[in-house]
Amino acid sequence: MRGWLAIAGLGPGADALMTPEVAQALEAASDVVGYAPYVARVPERAGQARHASDNRVELDRAREALRMAAEGRRVVVVSSGDPGVFGMAAAVFEALEAEPAWRDLDIHVLPGVTAMLAAAARAGAPLGHDFCAINLSDNLKPWALIEKRLRLAAEADFAMALYNPRSKARPEGFARALAVLGEACEPERPIIFARAVSTSEEQIDIVRLRDAAPEMADMRTVVIVGSSRSRIIKRAGRPFVYTPRSVPA
Amino acid sequence: MRGWLAIAGLGPGADALMTPEVAQALEAASDVVGYAPYVARVPERAGQARHASDNRVELDRAREALRMAAEGRRVVVVSSGDPGVFGMAAAVFEALEAEPAWRDLDIHVLPGVTAMLAAAARAGAPLGHDFCAINLSDNLKPWALIEKRLRLAAEADFAMALYNPRSKARPEGFARALAVLGEACEPERPIIFARAVSTSEEQIDIVRLRDAAPEMADMRTVVIVGSSRSRIIKRAGRPFVYTPRSVPA
Incomplete structure (x- = not known):
């Protein structure tokens, strides 16, 4: 056979x-x-x-x-x-x-x-315009490359999906990533912490970048950072986040 | 109700x-x-x-x-x-x-x-390391922003998934995108043209960037450009393309 x-x-x-x-x-x-x-x-x-x-x-x-x-x-x-x-x-x-x-x-x-699509769906449409996906684990690549990519992604004004933000073996990396994003991005930018989406342990937190803390992520979390144009729509329950399709000339 | x-x-x-x-x-x-x-x-x-x-x-x-x-x-x-x-x-x-x-x-x-995941699956694992997704339509954003993002994505060494590469209303944009990629990337880099994946009209073409032509894409195609580290594995049938998980220090 x-x-x-x-x-x-x-x-x-x-x-x-x-x-x-x-x-x-x-x-x-x-x-x-x-x-x-x-x-x-x-x-x-x-x-x-x-x-x-x-x-x-x-x-x-x-x-x-x-x-x-x-x-x-x-x-x-x-x-x-x-x-x-x-x-x-x-x-x-x-x-x-x-x-x-x-x-x-x-x-x-x-x-x-993939996790970022399920996470984005829960939040609204944060990946509705150009975006990138970056694995924050430095097990298989140098940390300097991760920082370089975060800075270039911010310069390109991509929304960003960040996989493997934090684990027990790498407790410090995500704090460094947030520090880089804090330098490169506006503090009001929305950031989504989506944990264990579609399971009984799902948890979704939507905050502004200035209020993001490393402890909001663990090894089951995917993090989505909006672009400079991403919007938060307030409503009775959890807000929606979306990134508009258009960028004016 | x-x-x-x-x-x-x-x-x-x-x-x-x-x-x-x-x-x-x-x-x-x-x-x-x-x-x-x-x-x-x-x-x-x-x-x-x-x-x-x-x-x-x-x-x-x-x-x-x-x-x-x-x-x-x-x-x-x-x-x-x-x-x-x-x-x-x-x-x-x-x-x-x-x-x-x-x-x-x-x-x-x-x-x-989404189309890029189905296209990547047909080709192997070209999105197996950090990547970005860019909509090449300039209906809702200036063309200069698309070019800027292509150049920054190349500098970050992302693999790239390019949506809406070409339509009847925009016949020239993809030729310009290929020209930008030709300046910013090695000519041996693999590029995948995946049309109508999982339908009866599916067509997958895998070439090197130097051999890519605008006519290889239409409005039903998603294009995946490898990173500088992407590899082609030759075999009896269509080759596989993958991007290794690791980048040496």
Whole structure:
């Protein structure tokens, strides 16, 4: 039997945000591979093997998945959100490039709703004009590059989606990022802290940049910083934030 | 009866890429509102009214939808992809901000798989590291701002997803964008032209920037430009493109 590998995005949390394409791949799989909390989101099925691993072992996990597909198994590697946005897809292709024997395997990436889209939807439309997405973890790149990108993004007047703002291993980085943004952006700019969107632990906080504090983010938070033109619409409940489509000449 | 408004993303084309949340909202709706080709993607239902309109009338469409929700109707405004990324969500909030009487309506944004995620999945993982999304249409912003953003994005070494690269009304803009990229980026950089992803008319072309031509894009294409570190993996079929997760110090 011919094996295959699908690298699938589970969406941000709720089953209602997972695509039918991903649900079908999970039904057909012989093996589900991923970071333990993401594998735990997949319902157990008789005859389906589960391979849950720790954080920070993405390349080992990618090689294991490719090896099983090469042996004829039907393998789904799961990521939260979209696998192509700071998820497992890039790790699988890095492992693939290093091993020519795996090159012609049947490999597909199945997209999903990435965290920033779910977070933006809860807040309104903060990404309604040009924007960028930056991973704030400096595990795999120098911190100086992160600061450079934040400054250039502010100069371009992009809205910004900031992934992995803070973790136990990196408690200080997000405070430094907020300091850079405080220098480069107006203090009234809206900033959205969206935690665990679409799960029972969802929490959305919308403040002005001047009132943002590092403790408002943790490892399950995605942060969206508006552009200079983003607007807050006050109403009875939580306000809406949107970035207008137009910029006057 | 209390009305509501949902601004929903249909995904890039295939039903298998539309979330269950959006499918449920469409089942519950009394009225479906949108640009005609997107309304045409929604199956007709007895008792459900359809309000299809032309391109470039987003604000009129948004007001019509808000007015109907205020009258107690259950309204879904549909966008292709994700409504918060160059879709209808920002237009609805712009209309909402202008009319205090609508401010406390029941309004939700339902996220979807935006075109760049589906395009990236087909190509591999070109958005696997930091990236930006730029709308190349100059209908609502000056062309000089688009050029400035392209240059700053190249300086930040973002991968770039370029929406609305070319239309009949704007045949020249994408040629100018390619010229800017040609000055700011290495000629070997991979560039992906992804047209009508997940539909029967899907076409994916992967070339080097030096070989990119304006005619490779039309109004149904999203273009992804790799970063300086993006890699092409050659194989028997279409190659994969990915952007490595790491940048050495």
